[in-house]
Amino acid sequence: MPKITVNGVEVDAPDGQNLIQVAKGMGIEIPHFCYHPGLGVDGNCRLCLIEVEGTPKPQIACNTFVREGLSVRTDTDRIKELRRAVLEFFFLNHPLDCPICDQSGECLLQDFYMRHGQYESRLDLPKVHKRKAVPVGARVTLDAERCVLCTRCVRFCDDVTGTGELRIVNRGHHSEITVHPGRPLDNPYSLNTVDLCPVGALTSSQFRFKCRVWFLETTRSICSGCSRGCNIHLEQSEGTIYRYRPRENQEVNRWWMCDDGRSSFHVFNESRCEAPLAGGEEIPHSEAIEKIIDAVRKARERDPAGIAMILSPEMSTESLYAARKFAREILGTDRVRAGSFAPPFVEDEILRKADPHPNRRGCEMLGIWTDDLGSELERGGPLAIVVQNDLAGPSPEAGKRLERFETVIALATNLDETTKRAALVHPVAPHPECDGTFVNFQGRVQRFRKAKPALGDALTVMELLRRIAAGLGTEFGWVNLNHVWKEMAVEVPELEGMSPTALGDHGLPIRSVREASGATVEKG
Ligand code: SF4
Ligand code: SF4
Ligand code: FES
Structure with missing residues (x-):
C-alpha cells in the first residue's frame, strides 16, 4: 500500500481510494456533497477542498487519489476559511426551513454548517x-x-x-x-x-x-x-x-x-396477531399452551407419522431448525416441510429476485423445502401445525386442502386467511422482533437483530416450541440465539465453523459456497 501523509500523520492508504475515503478511515471529516462512493467523482460542489503539498492551489479531495509520497492537509486556516465561504454560497438562496x-x-447542510x-x-x-x-x-x-x-x-x-x-x-x-x-x-x-x-x-x-x-x-x-x-x-x-x-x-x-x-x-x-385464539375467540396464553399440548398428545396417540408441520421461508434459520427438531423429536413425524404459495416478485438485473422470500435457501439447507406443498396438504392427517405461513391467502385451493386435517394450529405473526381456518392460533414474533439469520439466494447467512419487543402475547417460534415441548416432558435448551447455534453448527454441515459472532454485520457464505470460491472463515 502506498504511504501518504495526512495532517502530518503518515499512513498506509489503499490504492484507488480518494482523500475523502482515506481521511474518513482516519476519523477526519472532509465535508462534501457531490461525492458518493456508489456514484463516483463529479467535482461540482467544491466543498471538499484540501491543500496538497507541491500544488499552489487547493485541490478537491474527491478527485485526489492515493499515490506514494502524497502529503495533504485538511486543517489549515486557508482551508477552513474556504469551506466557510463555500458553505455561505450554498446558503445564499437556501430557505432555512x-x-x-x-x-x-x-x-448534511445543517451538520456541515455546525461543524x-x-x-x-x-x-x-x-x-x-x-x-x-x-x-x-x-x-x-x-x-x-x-x-x-x-x-x-x-x-x-x-x-x-x-x-x-x-x-x-x-x-x-x-x-x-x-x-x-x-x-x-x-x-x-x-x-x-x-x-x-x-x-x-x-x-x-x-x-x-x-x-x-x-x-x-x-x-x-x-x-x-x-x-x-x-x-x-x-x-x-x-x-x-x-x-x-x-x-x-x-x-x-x-x-x-x-x-x-x-x-x-x-x-x-398492521393486522398483527397479538393474542392466542381458540375458535376465533381470545384466550389466555397459558390456556392456549395447554390446548396445544392437548391437541399434540391426542394426535400423537392416534397417528404421529400423520402429523404435519408446515413451515415457511419467512422463518429465521434458527426457527426452522427448532421446528424441524420439534417435529421429529416431540411430534414424532418426518412430515416437516417448508413451502409457499406466494406469487413471484419482479426480478431485475439490479437487486430484485423473483423468489419473494428471505429464507428459502435456509429451508433447502435444512432439507425441508418442497416445491409441492399442495400434495403435502392433500394427504391430510390428524393435525397440521402451520408456522408463519399464510397458505390460504394466496391460494384458496390450499385453504381447502387444509380442511383435510382434523385439527389445524396456526403459529402466526398476522391475522390472515389461514388463521381464520385454524382451531387454535398462537401469536409468534416476526423477524423485527427476534434475533436470527436468513440465508439469501447467494447462500450468504446474514444476521438480523431484535429491533423492538414482541407484540402482545407473541413469542419467538423457538420459545413457543420450547414451552410446548417442556409441557410434553422434553426440555430444549434454546434460551437465545447462541444456544441454538451451538447445536446447529454441529448438526448442519453447511454452518460448520460459523457462529452469530463470526457472521458479523455482513454475513458469511455457507460452507459449499465458501469452498466453491476457495474462501475460509474465522471461527467466532
Ligand atoms: S441536493 Fe438536489 S441535486 Fe443533490 S440529490 Fe438532492 S435534489 Fe438531487
Ligand atoms: S431484499 Fe428487499 S430491498 Fe432488496 S431487492 Fe429484495 S425486496 Fe428489494
Ligand atoms: S465532493 Fe463535491 S467537489 Fe468533491
Missing part, C-alpha cells in the same frame, strides 16, 4: 424562490429551494437504474432539479435518491412528517421482501416501524435497496 424540513436532524461553517450571515438581499413540495413521482417529493445541485440523484438515475428521469434545468441561481415532462421518477429504486440527497430537497412521500428522525431507534437488519436479503437499517419508534434504509454490503446490495422492499415493513405494523 429546518423547523418544517423532514431532513432536519440528518441534513465547519459558523459564520455571521451577511445576506441582505431577497432569496430566489423555487417550487416546494412537488411530487416528482409516486414516492418522492421535491423541494427545489433546498437543493444544493450536487447531482447525486441525477447520476443515480443515469448510472445505476439507467432510467434518466432527472435533470437540472435553467442557469445560475435559477437552476433546479426536475423530471422530464411525462416521465415521473417512478423507477423501482426511486427512493434511493432520497437517501442520496444530502439535504431535504428529495424526501419520501410516505415518510414525510410521520416521525422526527431523532425519535427513531435504528437496528441492523435484513429486508425480507425477496431472496436478495438487502442489508438495512430498521428504524422504529415506540414499537412502530417507520422506515427501512439500505445498509452498505458490497457482497449483497452495495448501497441500495428497492422501493417495494422499503415498504415491506407495513406488514409488521
